[in-house]
Structure formats: structure tokens, C-alpha cells
Amino acid sequence: MRHDSLADKNCAVARTWSIIGERWTMLILREFFRGEHRFDPIARKLGLGRSVLTDRLRMLVDEGILERRHYDSVPDRLDYHLTNKGEDLYTLLVAVIEWGDKWVVDEPPVTLTHKKCGHQPHLSLHCEHCETELTRRDIHAEFAPDAW
């Protein structure tokens, strides 16, 4: 099966992965979450060829995750910004960081803190009804008849 064909599956993981599971995409998005907006610094930082980065940015714009903005008119220059759909990938990025911090790096290279109190937040799978944090064992997954 082609990787592209994941976009047609009735599965949130497959469709999401058809977008962000492409090589480099999550690293490019990381640069935006760090406050970068322009082509050249991202290409330099990631050591990416122009054609690969052009391709990925176009895909992220087509998917509505980034939007192009004019920041100068003479000469005409464009940069890129996260849309609401893009901003919403922050939770996923933090999930990647938390797993990586725990399992694949020695000392966390980035520390996230709550601005207001200075304490470190963490992602929790939370049941609002019971006001408790859940683990995988607490969860039942119900698949729709047409789920992939």
C-alpha cells in the first residue's frame, strides 16, 4: 500500500500520519513552535535542501496547518505562521517531548514550565467526570463499524 493512501482511511491515526508522519514534517513544525517563521533559517537549522523544505511547507499550507503571510512588499516576501489547526498540534508535540525526555535523551534539552508558578506541567489523560488521571488500562476503545 502506498503511504499516500493513508489519507483515505477512516482512521484518525492514519490520516494524521499521512500529514505529519512524512520525514522532517514534525521537525519543521517544531521550528514554528519555537517562533521561527521563515524559510532560510529553517532550511539552515535542519540542514534541509530547498526542494524538500518547499515541498513540506506547501503540503502544510495545503493541509491548513500553516498559512503564508506577506511581511514585506518591496521585494515581495512571504513567511509562514501556524493556523489554529497547526497550533492544536502543540499537545502532540508535548507528548513527543515527554516520551523523548523519559526514554531517549539523557538530560531534557528543553524544560517546559508554567509561566505563572514555574512548575513543570505534564500531559495527563484525564476523566473530567471522575476527576482522575487515567492510564491505558482504564480506557475502553469502541470502533465504529466502518473504522479502518
Added chain:
Amino acid sequence: MRHDSLADKNCAVARTWSIIGERWTMLILREFFRGEHRFDPIARKLGLGRSVLTDRLRMLVDEGILERRHYDSVPDRLDYHLTNKGEDLYTLLVAVIEWGDKWVVDEPPVTLTHKKCGHQPHLSLHCEHCETELTRRDIHAEFAPDAW
């Protein structure tokens, strides 16, 4: 830069992505979280060639995310199980599902519920000190001097 070289970066995102950002890897892990353990059903379900699946499973075992177990001795047969490191990717998987449900599928193909009460849990970035849910705007990111 080669994608493989991400594994050497002092960045939790880069190192995690050098593992799970490979095509198909997250979809293969999804099958394990659904309770599958064997090569043939996963290959069939994903429509994957044997060499690709063999390669990915070997990588996931090398990374300590899956472990091989003998489930029959005559003939000798192996299946695969998530280790604790693998189980810990559940939060990341739920982050993918939540984003996908919100932005890329029409009706959620999978519904997660809290077994005990039947309500739907959700991922929240939580400050235990303040007992509040945070958004990206509430977070300060501090980079170590040698962070990539």
C-alpha cells in the same frame, strides 16, 4: 542532512522522530495497541510488504519498544509485545487520535471511554501545582545551552 542523523541530536523531538517518524511505524504500533501481536495479520491489515514490516519490527525491537516472545515451540513461532517503553507511547497515540478527530475525520472512527464511568477522557496539559489546565500561551520553554 540524513534523517538517520536525527538520532544524534540533543533534542527529544528529533530523537523520538528518528524512531517513530519513519513511514508506517506509528501505524504498526497502532495495531499493537489494538491487541495484535503477530506478523501476518499486521502485514495483511496494513497492506505492507514483508521486507518493510520485518525492517520496522526489527527497529522497534532494537529500540526496546517491542519485545519478541515465543508463543509456540513446534514449530518455533514468535510474536511481539509492547515493552513499558512501548506502552508509554499511548499518550502520544491519544494525542494523534484527538488531533485527527478534531481536524481530519468527519466522525471519530474510534471512541475512547473511561471503563468505570463511560465518559470520554481527554488529554490535558496540566499544572499540578496550580491544579489547572494549561495552553501553549501559559508555557515557557527553556532550552539547555547544548540543545539542538
